[in-house]
Amino acid sequence: MKFQGTADYIATDDLSIAVNAAVTLERPLLVKGEPGTGKTELARQVSLSLDLPMIEWNIKSTTRAQQGLYEYDAVSRLRDSQLGEERVHDVKNYIRKGKLWKAFEADQKVVLLIDEIDKADIEFPNDLLQELDKMEFFVYETGETIKARHRPVVIITSNNEKELPDAFLRRCFFHYIRFPELETLRQIVEVHFPGIKEALLTTALTQFYDIREQAGLKKKPSTSEVLDWLKLLLAEDLSAEDLKKSGTNALPKLHGALLKNEQDVHLFERLAFLARGGR
Template sequence: MKFTGTESYVATEDLTIAVNAAVTLERPLLVKGEPGTGKTELARQVAGSLGLPMIEWHIKSTTRAQQGLYEYDAVSRLRDSQLGDPKVEDVSNYIKKGKLWQAFDADDKTVLLIDEIDKADIEFPNDLLQELDRMEFHVYETGETIKARQRPIVIITSNNEKELPDAFLRRCFFHYIQFPDEQTMRKIVEVHHPGIKDALLTTALTQFYELRETAGLKKKPSTSEVLDWLKLLLAEDLTAEDLRRDGKTALPKLHGALLKNEQDVHLFERLAFIARGQR
């Protein structure tokens, strides 16, 4: 069972090594990187490449670790008991399986994605230590212990919004997705926009990387944003010549796909003003 990338996902050699190492070690793969660098998509591509079903658990600021195991609906059980419903005799009728339970209960091996774990409370990763390590947990209401039938491939993503506990990190295989260099980006673009004219792509990527490297930029555009930008350029049937800036503005054409806040737009407007004053 080896991951080598897919036709629709360009995986670098170090990324494929990390995925396969995590599978071999049977450890969760913790993937960090800038937003928009394909962390979430990696899990989907691993599942597709290996022919495995996938379970996605998208974490929010309000998500609790217990929700990944199960939730007991005591309120519904109380209401049904007041109504004389006979199903209250079986407490399992009021237990909702979480994403980890679904993965543990699956007959076949699955890929379990725990997406953006850094959005949750700082104690969230610690609350899952034993469950992810031993691949089992106890259901107190029924007295049963749920053990994984097949150890799932666990992929955890983080945008580095907060530090993760050392005890949690020790149990993971770690990989940081570096932002693609221009050569890798060309391969990614070819997957999403096959046959794009080389002159247009060269000019667009030159402007894109110059924009990313501008000092003082609050939010650097990501891989997903450059793909959106190129889609717009192709939809407008623009050429490399059309992308040339006239000196009145330092902003690229259709810059709204790349710059996502007014501070960065104003930054480029000031740069253009300064450049005009120096002529």
């Protein structure tokens, strides 16, 4: 089982090495990077590449670690007991299996994505230490221990919004997805827009990297945003010459796909104003 990217996902050598190292070590792969650099998509492509089913657990600010194991619906059981329901005698009828339980009981190895773990409470990673390490957990209501039939490939993503506990980090193989260099980004674009005109691509990517490197930018546009921008440029049938007309420091054509807050828009408006001599 070796991951080397797919036809739809350009994986750098260091990313492929990280995925395969985590699989070999049987440790969770913790992936960090700027939003929009393909962290979530990585798990989907690993699933496709290794021909493994995928289970996805999307974390929110209200998500609790227990929800990944199971939830016991005591309220429903109480209501059914008052109504004299026969099902009330089997507590398993009120156990709702979480994503980890489903991954552990799967008939084959699966890819388990725990997406954006840093959105949850700071204690969330610590609450999953033992379960991810030993690949088992205890169900108190039924007295059974759930063990993984096949150790899943666990991929955990983080946008670096919170520091993760050291004890959790020790149990992971870590990889930071750096923003792609020009040649890699060209390959990514070619996957999504095969046959795009060279002049348009060169001009667009030059402007894109100029925007990313602009001092004072609050949010740098990401890979997903440049793909959205190129899609719009192609839909509008704009040429390289059309892009050049905007000038180096002016707002780029269809800039709403790249600049996502008013501070950054005002920055480029100011640069355009200064480029015109402040008149």
